[in-house]
Amino acid sequence: KNEVEQSPQNLTAQEGEFITINCSYSVGISALHWLQQHPGGGIVSLFMLSSGKKKHGRLIATINIQEKHSSLHITASHPRDSAVYICAVSNFGNEKLTFGTGTRLTIIP
């Protein structure tokens, strides 16, 4: 079974700061997902990646397959970025996702 760990568990930052959230996993994967869960509870898929780097607006996701590690970066953070960010991985030949415990991000104006 793949173990997925995220750090930090909680992160509070000032508006405008550069944010980094980390995710590591124990077994080789087919893809890694970053999800965002807003205070209201809804879950949105931000990225799915299997190599390299992806960028969407102020969000950047990177993955290092050899090191079994991914990072989610937020540039010029804003209070509306406050949410729980969840890393999840899927294994080869299987669409089943294994989730990390999430990182609760709070951006203070």
Place this chain on the structure above:
Amino acid sequence: DAGVIQSPRHEVTEMGQEVTLRCKPISGHNSLFWYRQTMMRGLELLIYFNNNVPIDDSGMPEDRFSAKMPNASFSTLKIQPSEPRDSAVYFCASSPGLNFDTQYFGPGTRLTVL
């Protein structure tokens, strides 16, 4: 597209009652997933279907839980009899069904069993 639709959004029931949660996936998606989220355990996969066939139900906690997908546009998750420890938010998600696909989540059903 309306996205993944779940009903009801909130359900409060008494211990021992049957509970049925419903999900309509995005049209054209071939895979459907049922998840449960609790404070203690976070998000957990319960079961997933591909082309209406259950592929992996290893996350279903016990025989009280059952899931069906009678057609490509509808799925149910049933708990009978319900217990207080089943209280959680239940999410349904769908994806186009190929490997490396993004999953699209519904708004969730918040279940409270008294």
